Each structure stands twice: as structure tokens, then as C-alpha cells.
Amino acid sequence: MPLPPPAPRKHLHTRSITCTGYEREDGLWDIEATLTDVKTYSFPNHDRGEIKAGEPLHGMWIRITVDTDLLIHDAIAVTDHGPFTICGDIAPAYSRLIGLRIGKGFDKEVRTLFDGPHGCTHLRELLRPLATTAYQTIFPARERKRRKEASDVRPGILDTCYALRTEGEVVQREWPAFYTGPAPAVGTVIPEPSIATGGTSGE
Structure with missing residues (x-):
């Protein structure tokens, strides 16, 4: 069922988040997430001169590689678009995700590693849908394994x-x-x- 018709309004901003899960040939799983923010109008920007209508204000990517137990084996982040030229400088810090396990306590560990000046607000926002996408991607394989090994768990x-x-x-x-x-x-x-x-x- 769609939303009811809205009041008269003007479109100003669109945030798009896309998360995709892949099964690799080596038995691991790649989970990718991207975030873009786009305005319907142009506006001046100190570092970029002008951000035109339809041009991303923010454009960030994260890929993590996990095993079936949701342990992160690799992680990489990229900032294609940001309001400041230095936004991408923090992206390499997200390699610190390697060794973490998605599950209980993951959000707390992410906050500890990347809150405030230690991370990018938008990359950090991507980590929650990235984590749930990992779980949903791998869940059928995990459930088959659980039923085979310990159906009473x-x-x-x-x-x-x-x-x-x-x-x-x-x-x-x-x-x-x-x-x-x-x-x-x-x-x-x-x-x-x-x-x-x-x-x-x-x-």
C-alpha cells in the first residue's frame, strides 16, 4: 500500500543508500554499501566552487569481506564526493573494521572506533545497513549449517x-x-x- 497523497510540496533533497551482498568463489562474502546525497538546486561551496543540482554532495562507498560466521576479513572505504576536500582522508581508517564480528556489540565497537573526529558521519551511518545486509545475505547458509550441525540450537x-x-x-x-x-x-x-x-x- 503506498503512502497517502501528500500536501503540496517541493522536492529539495534525496538521500540514496544501496546495499548489496555477494557470494564469492572462495567461500567468503562481499557486502557493499553506497550513500549519496543530492540536492535539486545548485549552491556555492568553498572547496568545490559550486555543487550543481543533481551533483552528489556526498558519495561514499564501503566494502567488507566476511566469512559465514560474520567475521570481517577485509574492509575498504572510499569517498568520491564530500563537501570538503579532506573528507576522503579518513576513509583508510575503516580498515580497522578487520577482525570485528557482526553481531551483538557491533554497534558499540563501531562507535568506539569511529565516533566524532575519528570517522566520517556518513560512512559510519552506512555501517548499520551494511551489517544487516551481511546478515540477510548469509542467513540461508548459516541456517543450513545450523540445522545440519545442531538443530537444537x-x-x-x-x-x-x-x-x-x-x-x-x-x-x-x-x-x-x-x-x-x-x-x-x-x-x-x-x-x-x-x-x-x-x-x-x-x-
Whole structure:
């Protein structure tokens, strides 16, 4: 369902964030994120002279390489566009992501490494959607591995949102061992789990 019609208005600014996950041939995973900010009008800028309408005010990239356990093996950041010529000077600092693991505490570690003058506001903003994209990209492989090795281990994704609440129908279908809702009525047919062969729409 689309949003309801807006009040009369004028378009001024667009921020675009795109995150993409790739499975590599060597068994690792590349996760890339880019952020752009674009104005619909031109304006003067001390370092760039003028930033024209449609020209990015901000244009940043991050790529991380992770394994199936979400450990970061490589990280690189690039600033193509910034309001100041020195904006890109901080990009090499993001190699400090190497050795971190995406999961509980990751946001705190990112703040410790890159808050304030130790990082770029916009590159730091990219790290959260980058992390969730990594999880969503790798989740089917992680879930297949978990089901093969230890089917009695509770998946960490449970109870992280409304759809994945343990008393809900998705958990009843995909992870019946961890379902906490009412017992199904007699004669109810519960579909086979789909995660192992491609995942649910919630990935």
C-alpha cells in the first residue's frame, strides 16, 4: 500500500543508500554499501566552487569481506564526493573494521572506533545497513549449517521482530521446535520449513 497523497510540496533533497551482498568463489562474502546525497538546486561551496543540482554532495562507498560466521576479513572505504576536500582522508581508517564480528556489540565497537573526529558521519551511518545486509545475505547458509550441525540450537533471529515472534505462525512453520504459541488444531497441516532450500520472505 503506498503512502497517502501528500500536501503540496517541493522536492529539495534525496538521500540514496544501496546495499548489496555477494557470494564469492572462495567461500567468503562481499557486502557493499553506497550513500549519496543530492540536492535539486545548485549552491556555492568553498572547496568545490559550486555543487550543481543533481551533483552528489556526498558519495561514499564501503566494502567488507566476511566469512559465514560474520567475521570481517577485509574492509575498504572510499569517498568520491564530500563537501570538503579532506573528507576522503579518513576513509583508510575503516580498515580497522578487520577482525570485528557482526553481531551483538557491533554497534558499540563501531562507535568506539569511529565516533566524532575519528570517522566520517556518513560512512559510519552506512555501517548499520551494511551489517544487516551481511546478515540477510548469509542467513540461508548459516541456517543450513545450523540445522545440519545442531538443530537444537535456538536461532538468534527469533523474537527480533513481530513476524519472527516465537508464538507466531512463521516460527511455527520454520522452527517448530522453538514455537511457543498454542498447539495447532487437530487436522491442521503445517507446511514444511523453507529456510533450508532458499529462505523465507523475511530474509
